Amino acid sequence: MIFRKSEPPQSPEPEPQSARPGSKGRPTRSRKEAEAARRRPLVVDDRKEARRRDRERANRERMESQQALMTGDEKKMPLQHRGPERRFVRDVVDARRNIAEFFFPIALIFMLVALVLPLIRPELTTLLSTGMIIILWGGIAVCVVDSLFLRKRLRRLLSEKFGDVQRGLVGYGIMRAIQIRRFRLPRPQIKHGEMPR
Known part of the structure; x- marks a missing residue:
């Protein structure tokens, strides 16, 4: 009589568990694996x-x-x-018509005329040079006065809106006022006469 070992009853295969809501669906990697993935050489080969x-x-x-x-x-x-302060300064400058932005192109034209005219009419050289000096220095003086008014206005508006005036903001606005509007960077976001926000 041969006795056969009775095989244990096979249990049904476990069903794959569905990922619970909010889980990654994969096991978390070990710390060693995470550090190895992050590691890069300080000096690259190529x-x-x-x-x-x-x-x-x-x-x-x-x-x-x-x-x-x-x-x-x-x-x-x-x-x-x-920053909001610098944007406000840009808007204040771009909203007004600044004398310097008109003066510098005119001064450039006058300088070109002063270079060319003596070649055509040499007898006008003395008169022209005197007139040019008066016009240029007069224009510069007017630009300085306009910059002083702008400086005072910027200080007042900045202190009303932001409290303490950050160092360099007024100078930032005056430098922007000297530039021709079309060539200003960042580009003006406000029209002439419009109130800054």
Whole structure:
């Protein structure tokens, strides 16, 4: 009589558990695996490739900041143009008509005339040079007076809106006022005569 071992009854295969809500659906990796994935060499093997990547990244950042200066997107602007105070200063300057922005193109035209006219009419050289000096120094004096009025106005408006006036903000506004409106960066976001926000 041969006795056979009775095989234990086979249990049904466990059903795959459905992932519970909010879970990752995979096991958490060990600390050793996470550190190995994060580890990068301090000095890369291919230096040319690293330089090329750095150059591309710098070019991309420069293009983004240039685009931001055109569109007024403050998140990507260079640091010297960011912040509500600087935006307010830009708006105050762009809302008024500044004498310097008109004077400098006119002064440039006068200088070109002063260079060319003596070649055509040499007898007018003395008269022309005297007139040019008077016009240029007079224009510069008017621009300085206008800048003093702008300085006083910026200080008053900034202290009303933000309290203490941050160092450099007034100078930032005066430098912007000297530039021709069309060539200002960041581009003006406000029209002449419009009240700054």
